[in-house]
Amino acid sequence: MFTVTQHRLAPPVQQQPSPNFNAGRIIVPRFLVFHYTVIDFDTTLRAFGRSGGNSAHLVVARDGRVAQCVDFNRRAWHAGESRWQTWTDLNTHSIGIEVENLGWLQRRADGRFVSTTDVPVDAADVVEARHKNPGHPHRWWQAYSQPQLDACAELAAVLCAEYGLVEVLGHDDIAPTRKADPGPAFPLTRMIAAGLGRNDPGAEPPAAGALMRVVPTFLNLRSGPSKDNAKVGAPLPQDTWVRRLGLQGDWAQVRIEGATPREGFVWAAFLAPYAP
Numbered sequence: 001m002f003t004v005t006q007h008r009l010a011p012p013v014q015q016q017p018s019p020n021f022n023a024g025r026i027i028v029p030r031f032l033v034f035h036y037t038v039i040d041f042d043t044t045l046r047a048f049g050r051s052g053g054n055s056a057h058l059v060v061a062r063d064g065r066v067a068q069c070v071d072f073n074r075r076a077w078h079a080g081e082s083r084w085q086t087w088t089d090l091n092t093h094s095i096g097i098e099v100e101n102l103g104w105l106q107r108r109a110d111g112r113f114v115s116t117t118d119v120p121v122d123a124a125d126v127v128e129a130r131h132k133n134p135g136h137p138h139r140w141w142q143a144y145s146q147p148q149l150d151a152c153a154e155l156a157a158v159l160c161a162e163y164g165l166v167e168v169l170g171h172d173d174i175a176p177t178r179k180a181d182p183g184p185a186f187p188l189t190r191m192i193a194a195g196l197g198r199n200d201p202g203a204e205p206p207a208a209g210a211l212m213r214v215v216p217t218f219l220n221l222r223s224g225p226s227k228d229n230a231k232v233g234a235p236l237p238q239d240t241w242v243r244r245l246g247l248q249g250d251w252a253q254v255r256i257e258g259a260t261p262r263e264g265f266v267w268a269a270f271l272a273p274y275a276p
């Protein structure tokens, strides 16, 4: 468990000092703001290390490692033009955490997923979800890893307690027309609960269930996990890809994505791992 000593995490995490903060200026943080990096952990640290760029107080890698770039009582440069309720310029009022994640993804004609930086993402690591803010039409997102979410929850708890923070936010809350991060794959409600002990009735992000494909020529979709249950719409043609949400005996609960998503149960043995 971390503590905070002299505005740094203790025991000390990787120190990657960034020149991108306002020297000679002390802030009193009130908010915690989460972001995603789009680029990888090491590239993020290098970018923050170059003067003239951005910065954040902390960066959390996919494996759960944490690096500190700016002391918590210094004004880091992560929020840009921003507002929360009556507060503006959130850089002056917040601690910023960048979480290593590629953000929204494109699905290519061959079915493969790639980030905006052209990094391929395994289908099992893809979350389909709508963004809460209108104006972000993106549909596919890289899932966050469990180690980094565990680290984020611990950091939220420690920092909210240490600084008496009053809200845990996403960049997409404080700059909703400009920013989509940390996006719908990030469980902000978990961080709010960890930091503030408050369970917001927000929707948890969907789990990144395994992507599977239909093997036989046709496969019936049923409303429950047995042949006695009614069929749900037309049978699924071969090579339909579905998201397996769970297993009940020999049956798999699945969701069929698309313009009119359907959910139901299929005979699990008739699904194979999705391979584009």
Ligand SMILES: [Zn+2]
Pocket (backbone or CB within 6 Å): 034, 035, 036, 078, 171, 179, 181
């Ligand atoms: Zn951001």
